[in-house]
Amino acid sequence: MRAFEAVPAWVARRLRPHVHRAADEVLNELRRGDPPVGEEEAGRARAGIVAGIRHFCDLVEDPGAGWERVSAFYLRVGRHLARDGRDPVEVQQALRRSALAAWRTLAAVPGGLDLDLEALSLVVDAxxxxxxxxxxxxxxxxxxxVAARADGAADLAERRRRARLLHLLLADPPADEARVAALAAEARWPLPATVAVAVARQRTEGGGRTPVVAADGLLCDFGAPEPCLLVPDPDRPGRPRLPEALLRDWAVAVGPAVPLARAADSLRWARETLSLAARGVIPDGGLIRSAEHVPALVISRAGELIDDAAATRLAPLSTVPPARRERLAETLLALLEHNFNAADASRRLRVHPQTVRYRLRHLQDLFGDDLRDPRRCLEMELILHARLVNRGAAR
Structure with a gap:
């Protein structure tokens, strides 16, 4: 914008007060043209003429800083044209009209142009x-x-391909391997050896929007009725991590790592884990890993079988009053979990070790040789765990 440095500053001072009158005159000519412009187009044309004359004045008064404002304005104009599907020629026509209006106005103001030939040449060049x-x-x-919109469309298409791939991998029975490989290639997602599947549930109804999980390599679909994710090779170093914001707003349960063809198995365990968390049986803070809740998952599957076994295996407790029965049952489970170590069991129960030893003697009187039989002990431990699961579900 060096040409503006030599243009007399009074040119801008004379032009500014007449900007709107100049725009109206050009606009009237457009309306009388053949064909005449419509009202919407006329409004845009007038705004373009006014902006063009004002920006020209800005550059005459301050060629350096003025250009920064002008270029930022017209960069936004170019983006809006692309968003609205309009042609840049429209603004270029407005610029030519604003130049014409500026010349007419300068010629019409009192005192005229008052420019010598050299100065006139500078104004024309500018x-x-x-x-x-x-x-x-x-x-x-x-x-x-245009480029940004093309990139956005490409990203959206790839996300859709990856969502289709996710549901194809979770199909039961497994989908055709050739079809999976073809869609994975389209989605630019390398097929891993193992996967772990996670399911998610919002912690509050209607609270928060659909998350954007940006970790590379993760497949996810939060628009599905059952939002889910798939983590490739979950046991390898540097695997994709779930963002903290997701774990804060959503309860997420992840199934075990399995071969790719068995992704549906990991999904099934993730669903059951999330169900237990929703019922309050297991904690739902952070990432809920099914591998850390195997007893609760196994017991939840056993159902009636464990109820029937409890009637036999825990029959000796039925001879004890209810309040004492509960204390003895809790103590028996703690002892079974800690290999009958009274000190460890007391820390679990938060009672004195001597209290645990006293209860153990009572349990030995009730159960006799069953407490020395590893198989019977395992059965009783599973049954007592089931009681805790059912109690948590009832709560």
């Missing part, structure tokens, strides 16, 4: 340089927006 530079900036903004 005017043409301004239109060329602005046209380039508009074209750059337009191209940037």
């Amino acid at each position: 005017q043409f340089g301004y239109m060329d530079a602005v046209s380039e900036v508009i074209a750059a903004g337009y191209a940037a927006e």
Whole structure:
């Protein structure tokens, strides 16, 4: 914008007060044209003429800083044109009209142009340089927006392909391997050896929006009725991590790592784990791993079988009053879990070790040789765990 440095500053001072009148005059000519412009187009044309004259004045008054404001304005104009599906030629026409209006106004104001030939040449050079530079900036903004929209469309298409791939991998029975490989190639997702599947549930109804899980390599679909994710090779170092924001707003349960063809098995365990967490049987803070809750999962599957076994295996407790029966049952489970170590069991129960030893003697009187039979002990431990699971579910 060097040409503007030599243009007399009074040119801008004379032009500014007449900007709107100049725009109206050009607009009236457009309305009388053949064909006449419509009201919407006329409004845009007038705004373009006003902006063009004002920006020209800005550059005359301050060629350096003025250009930064002008270029930022027309860069946004170029982007808006692309978003609205309009042609950049529309703004270039407005620039030519604003140049015409500026010349007419300068010629009509009292005192006229009052420019010698050299100064007149500088104004002409500045005017043409301004239109060329602005046209380039508009074209750059337009191209940037078109490219951004193309990238966004490509990203959306890839996310959709990956969502389809996710549901194909979770199919039961497993989908055809060739079909899986073809869709994985389209989605640019390398097929891993093992996977772990996670399911998610919002902690509050209607609280928060659908999360954007940006970790590379994860497959996810939070738009599905049952939001789920798939983690490739979960046991390898540097595996994708779930964002903290997701774990804060959503309860997420992840199934065990399995071969790719058995992804549906990992999904099934993840579902059961999340169900137990929803019922309050297991904690639902952070990432809930099914591998850390195997007893509760096994017991939840056993159902009636464990209820029937309890009637036999825990029959000796039925001879004890209810309040004492519960204390003895809790103590028996703690002892079974800690290999009958009274000190460890007392820390678990938060009672004195001597209390645990006293209860152990009572349990030995009730159960006799069953407490020395490893198989019977395992059965009783599972049954007592089931009682805790059912109690948690009832709560």
